[in-house]
Amino acid sequence: MKDRWEIILSGVGGQGLILSGTILGEAAVVYEGKNATLTSSYGTETRGTFTKSDIIISSGDIYFPEVTKADIVLALAPVAYDRCISDMDKDAVLIYDSDLITDVKNTGVRQYGCPITQTARRLGNATAANLVALGIIARMTGVVSETSVIKAIGDRFPAKSQVAELNIKAFKGGVIICKINLYTGQGVGWK
Amino acid sequence: MSSIKYDDYLLKDKLPLFWCGGCGNGNVLGSILRAFANLKFKRQKTVVVTGIGCWGKADDYINTNTFHGTHGRALAFATGIKLANPDLNVIALMGDGDGATIGGNHLIHAARRNVDITAVLVNNFNYGMTGGQYSGTTPEHSFTSTSRYGHIEEGFDLCKLAAAAGAPFVARGTVYGITQLDKLVEQALCKKGFSFVEVITPCPTHFGRLNGLKTASLMLNWIKENSVTKNQAEKMSDGEIRGKFVTGVFVDVDKEDYSTRYKKLQQRAAEAVEGGCDK
Amino acid sequence: MTVKGNVRFIQGNEAMAEGALAAGARFFAGYPITPSSEIAEVSSRRLPKLGGVYVQMEDEIGSIAAVIGASVAGKKSFTATSGPGFSLMQENLGVAVMAEVPCVIINVQRSGPSTGLATKPAQGDVMQCRWGTHGDHGIIVLSPSSVQDCYDLTIKAFSLAEEYRTPVILLADEIVGHMREKVVFQELQTDEIKVRKAPGCSPEYYKPFRLGEGVTPLACYGGEHVFRVSGSTHDEWGFACSRPGNAEKYIRHYTEKIENNRDRIVLTREYNLSDAEYTIVTFGCTTRSALEAMYIARSTGKRVGVLELVTLWPFAEESVMEACQNARAVIVPEMNLGQVLREVQRVVGRNIPVVGVNKVDSKAIRPAEILDKIREVETCLV
Numbered sequence: 001m002k003d004r005w006e007i008i009l010s011g012v013g014g015q016g017l018i019l020s021g022t023i024l025g026e027a028a029v030v031y032e033g034k035n036a037t038l039t040s041s042y043g044t045e046t047r048g049t050f051t052k053s054d055i056i057i058s059s060g061d062i063y064f065p066e067v068t069k070a071d072i073v074l075a076l077a078p079v080a081y082d083r084c085i086s087d088m089d090k091d092a093v094l095i096y097d098s099d100l101i102t103d104v105k106n107t108g109v110r111q112y113g114c115p116i117t118q119t120a121r122r123l124g125n126a127t128a129a130n131l132v133a134l135g136i137i138a139r140m141t142g143v144v145s146e147t148s149v150i151k152a153i154g155d156r157f158p159a160k161s162q163v164a165e166l167n168i169k170a171f172k173g174g175v176i177i178c179k180i181n182l183y184t185g186q187g188v189g190w191k
Numbered sequence: 192m193s194s195i196k197y198d199d200y201l202l203k204d205k206l207p208l209f210w211c212g213g214c215g216n217g218n219v220l221g222s223i224l225r226a227f228a229n230l231k232f233k234r235q236k237t238v239v240v241t242g243i244g245c246w247g248k249a250d251d252y253i254n255t256n257t258f259h260g261t262h263g264r265a266l267a268f269a270t271g272i273k274l275a276n277p278d279l280n281v282i283a284l285m286g287d288g289d290g291a292t293i294g295g296n297h298l299i300h301a302a303r304r305n306v307d308i309t310a311v312l313v314n315n316f317n318y319g320m321t322g323g324q325y326s327g328t329t330p331e332h333s334f335t336s337t338s339r340y341g342h343i344e345e346g347f348d349l350c351k352l353a354a355a356a357g358a359p360f361v362a363r364g365t366v367y368g369i370t371q372l373d374k375l376v377e378q379a380l381c382k383k384g385f386s387f388v389e390v391i392t393p394c395p396t397h398f399g400r401l402n403g404l405k406t407a408s409l410m411l412n413w414i415k416e417n418s419v420t421k422n423q424a425e426k427m428s429d430g431e432i433r434g435k436f437v438t439g440v441f442v443d444v445d446k447e448d449y450s451t452r453y454k455k456l457q458q459r460a461a462e463a464v465e466g467g468c469d470k
Numbered sequence: 471m472t473v474k475g476n477v478r479f480i481q482g483n484e485a486m487a488e489g490a491l492a493a494g495a496r497f498f499a500g501y502p503i504t505p506s507s508e509i510a511e512v513s514s515r516r517l518p519k520l521g522g523v524y525v526q527m528e529d530e531i532g533s534i535a536a537v538i539g540a541s542v543a544g545k546k547s548f549t550a551t552s553g554p555g556f557s558l559m560q561e562n563l564g565v566a567v568m569a570e571v572p573c574v575i576i577n578v579q580r581s582g583p584s585t586g587l588a589t590k591p592a593q594g595d596v597m598q599c600r601w602g603t604h605g606d607h608g609i610i611v612l613s614p615s616s617v618q619d620c621y622d623l624t625i626k627a628f629s630l631a632e633e634y635r636t637p638v639i640l641l642a643d644e645i646v647g648h649m650r651e652k653v654v655f656q657e658l659q660t661d662e663i664k665v666r667k668a669p670g671c672s673p674e675y676y677k678p679f680r681l682g683e684g685v686t687p688l689a690c691y692g693g694e695h696v697f698r699v700s701g702s703t704h705d706e707w708g709f710a711c712s713r714p715g716n717a718e719k720y721i722r723h724y725t726e727k728i729e730n731n732r733d734r735i736v737l738t739r740e741y742n743l744s745d746a747e748y749t750i751v752t753f754g755c756t757t758r759s760a761l762e763a764m765y766i767a768r769s770t771g772k773r774v775g776v777l778e779l780v781t782l783w784p785f786a787e788e789s790v791m792e793a794c795q796n797a798r799a800v801i802v803p804e805m806n807l808g809q810v811l812r813e814v815q816r817v818v819g820r821n822i823p824v825v826g827v828n829k830v831d832s833k834a835i836r837p838a839e840i841l842d843k844i845r846e847v848e849t850c851l852v
């Protein structure tokens with residue numbers, strides 16, 4: 001079982017990717033006793049420009065908190081896709097939102113397009129795309145259990161509120177997409 | 192029980208006062224200490240905060256708690272003191288260079304915030320301690336050690352500034368009219384909220400010397416001749432009022448002070464349920 | 471937020487605010503500035519619930535002034551800022567030194583000079599912390615390298631501030647301040663929280679600046695003890711005093727009360743130093759790169775050790791000397807052009823090479839860059 005995961009979440013400001021990373025980290029740290037770090041780089045603008053979050057989850061100590069060898073890269077916007085695809089480690093897997101990114105480049109990198117925005121919209125609101133993406137990543141890596149993530153979502157929002165329900169639904173939607181469309185962690189060759 | 196007198200607040204062994212002959216600071220100090228005595232302020236519950244400059248030395252003669260900080264920042268120190276312990280009487284003493292020039296931003300924000308502090312700003316139209324350079328209140332066309340060809344800037348009307356910034360009590364007195372000043376200071380100290388008193392005061396040593404007013408009597412006369420009451424001013428044209436010192440109370444309204452509002456905020460906060468990041 | 475026990479996954483900035491509250495801080499005055507604003511935000515939400523006060527001042531000059539005022543009025547007080555705001559605070563930082571007022575100033579460093587790269591990290595304020603305010607003085611500066619440190623060292627900062635009646639600077643950086651990481655809010659022992667003692671003497675004998683016999687307790691405005699506080703050179707009563715001998719005595723005191731207690735103030739962490747051929751001296755966010763580099767080097771058989779300066783000032787001269795004296799070379803990585811490097815060189819002397827890995831491009835120093843430097847030094851030494 002792989003005990004250290006390095007994940008990049010990229011998109012544009014306002015998509016809620018830092019929240020996705022935070023929920024993932026909380027699930028790992030608070031509910032599974034692991035260590036995690038989350039660092040983000042962003043511009044001076046609050047919304048609209050390229051953002052990137054690095055999340056590392058490990059059962060051991062984490063020193064340098066930036067991703068040096070990514071296992072998974074998520075791209076939720078064309079600008080993010082273009083920047084990430086050109087800078088991918090050969091062992092990494094790229095997950096992108098096929099609803100937003102149509103100009104796919106074949107660089108030999110393993111990449112999977114998923115209907116992330118559409119799924120979120122179908123489940124209630126396109127703004128929950130970040131949680132759909134989280135579901136895909138959680139399922140694909142198995143880095144944290146689905147139960148832990150759902151508990152972490154529950155901590156962030158008022159219990160049984162609409163927003164909590166929407167986010168949990170979106171997360172589960174991501175898990176299902178992963179089950180249907182993607183290989184499992186084993187399948188893409190993670191050890 | 193013997194009555195409280197102004198000199199119960201005076202550090203007599205620090206006399207004589209450090210200020211030049213003809214300076215008005217001692218008179219203003221007298222008004223403040225008389226007001227303390229009339230209001231029976233407890234020394235333990237009173238903090239006098241001073242800035243830097245001639246008037247900033249006033250705390251040397253006062254036996255309440257004192258705080259002597261940096262140039263222009265008296266109101267900022269006073270804000271911290273008052274908000275940390277709203278039971279204290281907090282008085283900020285500032286000069287025109289100190290409180291209205293380098294510290295002008297703190298003045299308008301303290302007025303806007305309505306912190307329950309009394310500010311007594313002594314305006315002698317120049318920086319006395321550093322040799323009589325022009326300040327933010329130096330009148331146009333006057334001469335100072337750095338405006339030898341006549342000052343080209345207009346000075347602030349500090350009462351209008353404080354009023355515009357929202358102070359619930361704004362008044363101006365002069366060292367010539369001590370009886371009125373005593374009353375204004377006392378009224379200001381009684382006001383719950385930010386109260387501002389500007390005092391026009393002579394500096395014969397510097398400002399007076401370069402403007403044909405080099406004795407105390409010439410300066411006092413100049414202040415007297417140019418002072419008009421608020422009622423008189425109302426009947427004067429803009430041209431007539433230019434260069435005059437209008438005296439009296441300009442604003443006296445009731446407004447909830449910062450600490451009262453903050454206490455309510457604390458109650459709301461205590462009742463509020465701590466939410467997650469997005470609520 | 472309901473969490474399991476006291477384990478959280480939060481930002482360094484949030485942990486510093488929580489640490490301050492745990493230490494008993496009940497007054498915050500500040501001005502918003504990236505990358506420190508979350509400290510203000512958390513304080514503004516949490517303080518009023520605890521009966522404390524949050525006030526947003528008109529600038530950083532006013533912020534530190536209000537913090538000093540509130541501290542003398544009896545509240546444990548703090549502010550948080552970044553380089554530009556910290557520059558504005560320098561004059562009044564001197565008031566806290568001169569008037570011996572305990573308070574905590576958090577500086578979450580960003581790239582400079584001036585506005586610089588406003589959202590990007592740097593470690594360029596090491597010397598501003600030490601010498602930013604004019605005149606001779608001692609200063610205590612702590613530097614966190616993890617979110618746990620952000621919590622623990624903020625508590626420590628308040629204790630040191632009260633113990634030595636001095637401003638204490640917590641010198642964080644954008645990386646540590648914005649990073650989310652695991653933190654455990656440990657139960658505090660009573661001796662970890664320093665409570666200000668009222669002066670024991672009767673009011674008429676209280677001299678707030680009495681020298682000798684340790685640090686004189688600071689009374690609070692509003693209590694029995696009526697007292698004077700001054701940023702001018704003053705005597706033991708707080709009266710302005712211009713006698714040369716008095717000035718000499720007090721100005722030396724401000725340095726000596728810190729320097730003479732180095733043993734109790736200086737904190738360092740040592741990693742694999744006993745057999746180290748190469749010693750990395752580091753602080754703040756760069757510690758993490760140094761440790762990663764050390765473990766990578768160790769895995770290839772290279773004997774690398776790390777000395778982390780948790781207390782930056784007073785400078786850990788003894789620990790640096792000890793950690794470096796048997797090394798073949800000393801590496802000092804920092805996100806500036808050599809502010810700690812020169813201190814290490816001063817302590818270590820000329821017989822051992824001390825080289826920097828210095829970066830000011832706003833990117834974190836990567837472990838590989840430290841390893842490259844070690845290799846480079848190795849080649850030179852052969």
